[in-house]
Amino acid sequence: xxQLVESGGGVVQPGRSLRLSCAASGFTFSSYGMHWxxxxxxKGLEWVAVTWYDESIKFYADSVKGRFTISRDNSKNxxxxxxxxxxxxxxxxxxxxxxxxxxxxxxxxxYWGRGTLVTVSS
Amino acid sequence: xxxxxxxxxxxxxxxxxxxxxxxxxxxxxxxxxxxxxxxPGKAPYLLIYGASTLQNGVPSRFSGSxxxxxxxxxxxxxxxxxxxxxxxxxxxxxxxxxGGTKVEIK
Numbered sequence: 001x002x003q004l005v006e007s008g009g010g011v012v013q014p015g016r017s018l019r020l021s022c023a024a025s026g027f028t029f030s031s032y033g034m035h036w037x038x039x040x041x042x043k044g045l046e047w048v049a050v051t052w053y054d055e056s057i058k059f060y061a062d063s064v065k066g067r068f069t070i071s072r073d074n075s076k077n078x079x080x081x082x083x084x085x086x087x088x089x090x091x092x093x094x095x096x097x098x099x100x101x102x103x104x105x106x107x108x109x110x111y112w113g114r115g116t117l118v119t120v121s122s
Numbered sequence: 123x124x125x126x127x128x129x130x131x132x133x134x135x136x137x138x139x140x141x142x143x144x145x146x147x148x149x150x151x152x153x154x155x156x157x158x159x160x161x162p163g164k165a166p167y168l169l170i171y172g173a174s175t176l177q178n179g180v181p182s183r184f185s186g187s188x189x190x191x192x193x194x195x196x197x198x199x200x201x202x203x204x205x206x207x208x209x210x211x212x213x214x215x216x217x218x219x220x221g222g223t224k225v226e227i228k
């Protein structure tokens with residue numbers, strides 16, 4: 001069955017960096033676009049970034065552009081989110097999620113991980 | 123930028139009720155609209171994509187309609203497991219979620 005497992009969250013000071021990972025299994029990872037979505041405590045969902053299945057195209061939310069970098073290693077079935085220059089407002093649960101349609105960017109997300117909590121605080 | 127407005131932000135309903143949640147886009151997004159359900163402490167779950175297509179395994183009491191700027195999620199007969207928060211999401215231009223509608227027990 002499809003599984004997505006995030007890791008790498010924790011407490012970090014403002015201005016510092018953190019890298020999240022998402023280990024995928026149960027499907028052909030290299031065929032699907034992958035997204036990061038975050039949710040601040042008690043708040044709604046905010047899309048963060050997407051990478052197409054072959055990394056040919058990447059998009060970011062304005063709120064993280066220039067600070068966060070999405071990447072993937074298809075040989076390791078792993079998605080990453082490098083987060084630099086972290087701010088208090090980046091505090092959230094970060095979810096990785098799979099695009100529903102292989103080899104396309106349907107931007108509908110059919111499988112999600114359980115999330116990893118990032119807390120930015122001094 | 124496209125804005126997504128969901129209403130109501132919360133509602134109280136009883137088991138068996140018909141529930142309707144609306145989502146409005148600030149510009150035409152055709153049928154690039156998805157709906158998710160989220161329960162406390164859990165990841166979101168895709169219910170409907172393309173405004174009206176039920177994701178595999180989703181009960182038929184859920185339905186979606188609309189196109190352009192106005193969309194609706196309907197639960198025909200609310201079940202105990204349906205008490206949750208529902209989010210719409212446009213997929214016309216990157217992704218943007220609505221603010222959510224919390225469905226609570228009356």
